[in-house]
Amino acid sequence: MQSFLFGHTQTGLPIMGYRFGNSGPKVLVLGGVHGDEIEGVWAANGLLSSVQKKYDLNLQLVIVPMFNLDGILMKERRNASKIDLNRNLPTKDFTSVAATERYFPGHTANSEAENQALVSYLEKEKPKFILSLHSYKPMLNYNGDCKIEAEVISKHTGYIVTDSIGYPTPGSLGTYAGVELNIPTLTYEVERGLDQASVMKQVPAIIDGLRSAERFA
Structure with a gap:
């Protein structure tokens, strides 16, 4: 394992x-x-703990477990600027209008340091597959050619596999990477409210989904 500074x-x-x-x-x-x-x-x-103990995937894998560190420390959806990072990416459909303050995308696309680091990484490294771990209703929302990976995970978890989360998400990673950059992007919505032990039981499913992504070679 090699640790590195992804951004700030x-x-x-x-x-x-x-x-x-x-x-x-x-x-x-x-x-x-x-x-x-x-x-x-x-x-x-x-996932990070598991692959540190044993890594047998034929992948050049990068894990960023706490992307919105400011928000995590504040227990807040948005970042320190009160901007929803998953509405702030520079998609063609970006809008500064939000239904509620909770989803505020900022006045300008890609204005936030976290997303600037992410966009820079995608441009430089050009990954073949992205897995983004969230929590909401239990589902696997795929954008681009990763329905197979979603179905592999679903066999373990029973989660719904869908190409739509059910509402518009301008400025989202799924749209930016999965649709516009043609990088298959899977948003894994862990069931909200599960305790940590129950979430840990899903790690083998994640690993199997990643193993399926070896096909992108």
Whole structure:
């Protein structure tokens, strides 16, 4: 494992990344895009702990378990600027209008340090697959050619596999990477309210989903 500085938060805190493997397709796993979705953070950290003990994937894997570190520390969906990072990416449909304050995307696309680091990483590294760990209703929302990975995970969890989360998400990672950059992007919505032990039981499903992504080589 190699740890590295993925970027900084809006307040200057370090966003750490952890790299595994030196062959196979590049894959990015994000946790904690929304700071109040602790189940996604637990899942990302559980994955990190598991692959530290044993890594047998033919992937160049990067895990960023606490992407919105400011939000996580505040137990807040948004970042320190009160901006929803998953509505702030520079998609063609970006809008500064939000239904509620909770989803405020900012006045300008890609204005936030966290997303600037993410966009820079995607441009430089060009991963073949992205897995973003959130929490909401139990579902696997795929954008692009990763329905197979969603179905692999669903066999373990019973989660619904869908190409729509059910409402518009301008400025989201699924739209930006999965649709516009043509990087298959799977948003894994861990069931909200699960305890940490129950979330940890889903780590083998995540690993099997990642193993399926070896096909992107």
